[in-house]
Amino acid sequence: MTESQKKAGNVIRVRGLHKHYMTAAGPFPVLKEVDLDIAYGDYVAIMGPSGSGKSTFMNILGCLDKPSSGEYTLDGYQTAELDGDALARVRNKTIGFVFQGFNLLSRSSLLDNVSLPLVYAGIDKAERHARAAVLLKKVGLEKYYHSMPNQISGGQQQRVAIARALVNRPNLILADEPTGNLDSVTSEEIMALFGELNKEGITIVLVTHEPDIAEHASRQVRFLDGRIVQDSQRGFGELTAEAGAA
Amino acid sequence: MFGAMLGEAWHAMGANRLRTFLTMLGMVIGVGAVVLMMAIGQGAQESVKQSINSMGSNLFIVLSGSTTSGGARIGTGNAPSLKVGDATAIGELEGISAVAPVTMGTAQIVFGSNNWNTSILGTMPSYLDVRSWNLADGYMFSDSDIRSATRVAIIGKTVAQNIFGDEIDPIGKTIRIKQTPFTVVGLLEGKGQSLDGRDQDDTIIVPLTTAQRKLFGGQFPGSVRMIMVQAETAEIMPAVESDINNLLRQRHNIREGNDNDFSVRNLTSLANSAAETTRTMALLLGAIASVSLLVGGIGIMNIMLVSVTERTREIGIRMAIGARERDILMQFLLEAIVISFFGCLIGLILGIGGAVLVGMLTQATILISGNSILLAFSVAAAVGIFFGFYPARKAAQLNPIEALRYQ
Numbered sequence: 001m002t003e004s005q006k007k008a009g010n011v012i013r014v015r016g017l018h019k020h021y022m023t024a025a026g027p028f029p030v031l032k033e034v035d036l037d038i039a040y041g042d043y044v045a046i047m048g049p050s051g052s053g054k055s056t057f058m059n060i061l062g063c064l065d066k067p068s069s070g071e072y073t074l075d076g077y078q079t080a081e082l083d084g085d086a087l088a089r090v091r092n093k094t095i096g097f098v099f100q101g102f103n104l105l106s107r108s109s110l111l112d113n114v115s116l117p118l119v120y121a122g123i124d125k126a127e128r129h130a131r132a133a134v135l136l137k138k139v140g141l142e143k144y145y146h147s148m149p150n151q152i153s154g155g156q157q158q159r160v161a162i163a164r165a166l167v168n169r170p171n172l173i174l175a176d177e178p179t180g181n182l183d184s185v186t187s188e189e190i191m192a193l194f195g196e197l198n199k200e201g202i203t204i205v206l207v208t209h210e211p212d213i214a215e216h217a218s219r220q221v222r223f224l225d226g227r228i229v230q231d232s233q234r235g236f237g238e239l240t241a242e243a244g245a246a
Numbered sequence: 247m248f249g250a251m252l253g254e255a256w257h258a259m260g261a262n263r264l265r266t267f268l269t270m271l272g273m274v275i276g277v278g279a280v281v282l283m284m285a286i287g288q289g290a291q292e293s294v295k296q297s298i299n300s301m302g303s304n305l306f307i308v309l310s311g312s313t314t315s316g317g318a319r320i321g322t323g324n325a326p327s328l329k330v331g332d333a334t335a336i337g338e339l340e341g342i343s344a345v346a347p348v349t350m351g352t353a354q355i356v357f358g359s360n361n362w363n364t365s366i367l368g369t370m371p372s373y374l375d376v377r378s379w380n381l382a383d384g385y386m387f388s389d390s391d392i393r394s395a396t397r398v399a400i401i402g403k404t405v406a407q408n409i410f411g412d413e414i415d416p417i418g419k420t421i422r423i424k425q426t427p428f429t430v431v432g433l434l435e436g437k438g439q440s441l442d443g444r445d446q447d448d449t450i451i452v453p454l455t456t457a458q459r460k461l462f463g464g465q466f467p468g469s470v471r472m473i474m475v476q477a478e479t480a481e482i483m484p485a486v487e488s489d490i491n492n493l494l495r496q497r498h499n500i501r502e503g504n505d506n507d508f509s510v511r512n513l514t515s516l517a518n519s520a521a522e523t524t525r526t527m528a529l530l531l532g533a534i535a536s537v538s539l540l541v542g543g544i545g546i547m548n549i550m551l552v553s554v555t556e557r558t559r560e561i562g563i564r565m566a567i568g569a570r571e572r573d574i575l576m577q578f579l580l581e582a583i584v585i586s587f588f589g590c591l592i593g594l595i596l597g598i599g600g601a602v603l604v605g606m607l608t609q610a611t612i613l614i615s616g617n618s619i620l621l622a623f624s625v626a627a628a629v630g631i632f633f634g635f636y637p638a639r640k641a642a643q644l645n646p647i648e649a650l651r652y653q
Contacts, residue, residue, distance in 0.1 A: 092569075097566050
């Protein structure tokens, strides 16, 4: 598949995705027959109450977890065919993760934190630091290259995490409750940053349960009991009819 | 990438200094103990080896044996069964490089106002060849001295020091042995202790005939106490031994079924068994010390397991941003190796220091060989890899989702 064909198509294509966990009482379904397409450059908010399966879905999208059955095509690759090392490469190059708890390495400087994905991409130190510095500047933290994560505020830590997610120039950013630990003003700043990134052409998928955060996205998808019950792109009636039929 | 990982291992070690130090301590003690014990063990081996070399190589000693006369048995070396002619006959056997008949006793010797009691050996010039002994000064007496029984003496280093001191050159001086004046013509090189701890330099060598006629003359003229025989190679020693036995039985007219009136001893095999004993001791010391190395390794594994548990979340983050299993494995393995490497380095320094100290305090021979250092190092590296592998693999096989959720 060529670069132009990719850009025209979908970065994420999910068909008939099913996921269950084994419990003592037998298999417990978490995701049931999920279909979803996300185009390059899309900005999607995934919503739903806890237990609806949205986090499991995010983990599968992020290649951290594998579906029990169904197809997941990411950036043109059938993820089921990839081995552990190839999946690690996908996480390294195609996806940038932003977590609720920031998840920075507490013993490393901001510059080292941001350049960490480049270590696993096998890039030498000078270029790592140069690229990390550019991104820290982009998120407004050029004064803090050598600070430690515990010396800056939560909002600033999340900016560092976003810089880290961007450093390997991914097509897709997966953000799991990125504003969950932040106050409303800081949340707005972070969402503004996501908006900018999306304008630059990066696909963003974020999980949130706050409707006003989801408003920033151009498309909202709602999960309930392991199914997609609402997709702003497809219209309400269509999906509710499907859900009713099933 | 390797450089970055090494840097991170260094970082992780620095993050918990006391713990890193304690982990290292197991390694330090283990390597230190191995180096010290091997230095002591190899030192003992070395000193035995020196004693063996000083004794002479491929050596037999033929002693006049016990005889029974009228029901009373006479101890080895006291019966007058060996003659100078036996020595000459042995010398004509195949595979013999040197033969020296020896008669001996002790005597008081006097020079000026000094006197000293020492052992006197009456022998032939070939004695020095048999014992691989050289002169430090002067010359060895000759066969003509044997024929004419001249009163000349070769003295050992200890004797020279005791009666001449450091100032006087002994060569050409006249000493009295049992009141008989002897001219000192040679000074022996120092040989040090023998295997049984005797000072080999506390001796005087005189011509065999002189000893027989002028010093220990009497009961059995012409008989010698023992004959020292040197074989050409170690391989032919068993054959030579049976040749000597057959020859002497024939010469002494011993009928089949009767006991020998002499005995042949293989000194080299005795020495070798002594060497074998010290080798076993050295191995034992090394083995005991290795146990502490093992304990040190288990300490590393223990701490690395704790470290993996503590850093579960960090591992999850690394996996999420693209670390492969083998990257995580390498990271933790490298940490274990760095810890054991530095532990080993410190242990090596302490072990060598300890060995030098023991050497100074006890006068024992201490030998620190490159081999023992290499061994300690490679064992330490192996311990680091072996005991670091399990925790590292455990880290690498963590489930990233669970690791990220870990609090």
